[in-house]
Amino acid sequence: MLTLIKDAHIITQNAERKLVRGDILIRDGKIVQVGGSVEGSADIEIDASGDIVLPGLINTHTHVSMAILKGIADDIPFPQFLDRVFKVDAHRTERDIEAGAAQGCLEMIRSGTTTFVDLYYSQDIIARAVERSGIRGILGWAVLDQEYTTQKGVPLDNCARFHREFRGRPRIYPAVGLQGVYVCSTQTFLSARDYALENDLLLTFHLSETRKEVSDCKRKEGKRPGDYLASIGFLNDHCVAAHSAWLTINEVRGLASSGAKVSTCPVSNMKLATGGEAPIPEMLQHGVTASIGTDGSTTNNSLDMFGEMKVLSLLQKSSRWDPTVLPAQKVLDLATIDAARAVRMDGLIGSIEVGKRADLIILDGRAPNLRPSRPSSMVSNIVYSSFGTNVKTVLCDGKIVMRDRKMITMDEERTLSEAEDAARALLG
């Protein structure tokens, strides 16, 4: 099976960050040529003349099935926000979790995300929607102490059951999730770590999202969350720590020396006004691999990684009074190749290179907000001028998921009406 993308501006995100003009040839899902002109015909040909091809974006922290909860807890203080969301969450059914996940996948496809990291319970239900959608889901089952959970049974056992049942399925990557220091004991952290490392799974968790989390942890454990997790030997190279907003330089060093990665969630932090700005420049200086997450739809309220890239860059520049902080190329790295590294899949995805799987998105080069189309400003246009709606075609693992803005893998009308019905049943 040969797929040929013709005459595109290709933002490769390879080691040299090369921009090339020409064709991309894909054989059985694998990229076999980048640039130049491919002679002969293919089974599927996509004319991309004047368009821009990028690696599919990677959202490293979300709660996808919360897509149908969008708008239920806006513009209120964080404690009230948690109260409202937990109350609704306690009444969720399998049907509305799946419907929400499907809607979230649809939103991600339309805005160019081809891989995401999720943190929630009931990942077996979410996986059904991800399988249908055609994109990749790294699905972290939420583990927390028994006394705090609404899950039936032991959360880590549920996580292990999900892993055993779903491992090896195409585009589904079971992972271990942890809610955070406020509901997980040292033993819970260490058991989750052991299971993840024994099975080579990603280990993702919330870290230092709020000041309260930091002060509570200092009171309970005598240390800040990052220092505490380092001191118990929890941090390792399979970790992706979401938020990581309230960190000291010592905690950044702890992340760096353990090989742990970070998913920063700028819009979520800003919208909840929790005040933290992840120290991304210091993380990068110390060699921490950083990436970007939207967080869930109750705190963002969008899954559009283009918006997230721009906000991240603006927040970091503005808070440092320094426009040289996080240049456009680095921001794009955080959403592509660095994110692939964060989820330990950089041998497979994250750049457009021969030998990698074809996770690609095509942006409409005719869109006024992306013109003029000069190679020297193309990356800048992507980070500062683009929206998810500029994405017109999406391929994941070589298969076309959306073509010329028409969904191929999912029935869009049905997905949206099911989500609408589920939201009505849940929220009234």
Ligand SMILES: [Zn+2]
């Ligand atoms: Zn989160």
